[in-house]
Structures are given as structure tokens and as C-alpha cells.
Amino acid sequence: EIVLTQSPGTLSLSPGERATLSCRxxxxxxxxxxxxxxxxxxxxxxxxxxxxxxxxxxxxxDRFSGSGSGTDFTLTISRLEPEDFAVYYCQxxxxxxxxxxxxxxxxK
Amino acid sequence: xVQLVQSGAEVKKPGASVKVSCKASGYTFTSYVxxxxxxxxxxxxxxxxxxxAYNGNTNYAQKFxxxxxxxxDTSTSTAYMEVRSLRSDDxxxxxxxxxxxxxxxxxxxxxxxIVSS
Numbered sequence: 001e002i003v004l005t006q007s008p009g010t011l012s013l014s015p016g017e018r019a020t021l022s023c024r025x026x027x028x029x030x031x032x033x034x035x036x037x038x039x040x041x042x043x044x045x046x047x048x049x050x051x052x053x054x055x056x057x058x059x060x061x062d063r064f065s066g067s068g069s070g071t072d073f074t075l076t077i078s079r080l081e082p083e084d085f086a087v088y089y090c091q092x093x094x095x096x097x098x099x100x101x102x103x104x105x106x107x108k
Numbered sequence: 109x110v111q112l113v114q115s116g117a118e119v120k121k122p123g124a125s126v127k128v129s130c131k132a133s134g135y136t137f138t139s140y141v142x143x144x145x146x147x148x149x150x151x152x153x154x155x156x157x158x159x160x161a162y163n164g165n166t167n168y169a170q171k172f173x174x175x176x177x178x179x180x181d182t183s184t185s186t187a188y189m190e191v192r193s194l195r196s197d198d199x200x201x202x203x204x205x206x207x208x209x210x211x212x213x214x215x216x217x218x219x220x221x222i223v224s225s
């Protein structure tokens with residue numbers, strides 16, 4: 001089973017700043033394709049942001065971007081909007097499914 | 109409107125069972141898989157397993173084998189997830205999600221299950 005480790009646990013930033021979130025896998029994710037990112041706001045269900053490591057899901061603004069391959073993946077939010085302050089989870093998907101522990105992006 | 113609507117909150121005693129429902133609308137239910145994910149208070153997301161709405165095939169996370177059963181009723185486009193022998197650490201919000209090759213692109217609103225004596 002692939003274990004996903006996200007860092008940092010909490011990121012304190014101001015609106016307009018750039019956010020860089022990391023997700024490291026315990027073993028190489030084949031072709032890097034099976035890595036996704038979700039956003040979760042308090043009291044809400046998660047929302048799919050990125051799949052295939054770098055493809056934006058339908059309706060996701062282009063300030064969100066994903067990159068990486070092998071064991072190291074990154075979610076970047078180019079300029080934080082007030083609605084972007086939330087918890088972000090990476091996810092490996094294949095026949096099974098695992099989530100990272102999450103990164104909270106909070107207002108500084 | 110494409111959506112998943114889950115059943116309401118439950119309070120159960122330790123050792124009891126709970127069955128959560130997830131009703132799909134706005135899409136062809138049998139064309140997708142449903143995954144179940146839970147989230148303990150203040151914690152992260154934990155995948156529990158999936159069920160094919162097409163043929164009923166299931167795949168459970170190792171942790172839940174033998175204690176969780178997922179079923180579907182195609183006549184009502186509803187998926188169900190039952191957890192038996194509840195413990196206090198089963199207290200969580202349980203989500204169903206439409207699963208497209210393990211990408212969860214549509215989620216229910218969540219069902220809070222509280223296990224307390």
C-alpha cells in the first residue's frame with residue numbers, strides 16, 4: 001500500500017500570496033498519473049481539484065495547478081483568493097485508494 | 109441535477125450496527141462505482157471501499173473487511189453502507205462518492221454517525 005505524506009501540516013499565508021503544497025509517496029506512483037488533489041472546506045464534502053497529477057477537474061480555476069512525478073507531487077495555488085483557505089488532500093488512486101493526511105491553508 | 113443525497117445523522121450504542129444510504133440522481137446510476145469515505149472529527153479522509161452499481165462487485169479496504177458491507181438497489185438508484193459492531197472510534201462523518209476509476213468527482217453531503225453509550 002502506498003503511503004502519502006503531505007507537508008507542511010499547516011500553511012499560513014495572506015490572500016494574493018502563492019501556496020505550494022507537497023505530497024510525497026512511499027513508493028513511485030506508476031507513470032505519475034494516479035495522483036489527485038481535493039479541497040475541503042469546513043462542514044463540506046471534499047471537491048476534486050486535480051487528477052492525473054496535473055489535469056484540472058471541470059470548473060476548477062486556473063490558479064490551481066498540479067505537478068510532479070514518481071514520488072514527489074506539488075499543488076500550487078498561484079494567488080490565494082479568500083475562498084481558497086481550506087484543507088487540501090492528495091490521493092493515490094488505482095485499484096485501491098489512499099489519502100494523504102492533509103495540509104491546512106490558513107489566513108495569516 | 110446530478111447529486112448524491114445521504115441519509116440523516118445517527119446515534120448508536122457500541123456494538124450496534126448502522127446503515128447509511130446514498131441516493132443518486134441526475135445520472136445513470138449503474139454506469140458508475142460508489143466509494144465510501146469516512147472522516148473522524150478533526151481528522152483526515154479514510155477510504156473504506158467501493159461497490160460497482162453495475163454488477164455489485166465490491167472491494168473493501170483491509171481495515172474494514174468483515175465489518176462493513178456495501179450494497180446497492182438499482183431500482184431506486186441507492187447505495188448502502190452498513191457498519192457492524194460499532195465502536196467509539198467509528199464516530200465520523202461518512203461520505204459516499206461517485207467513483208470514476210477511483211477518482212471521486214461527486215460527493216454526498218455526508219452522514220454523521222455518533223457511537224456513544
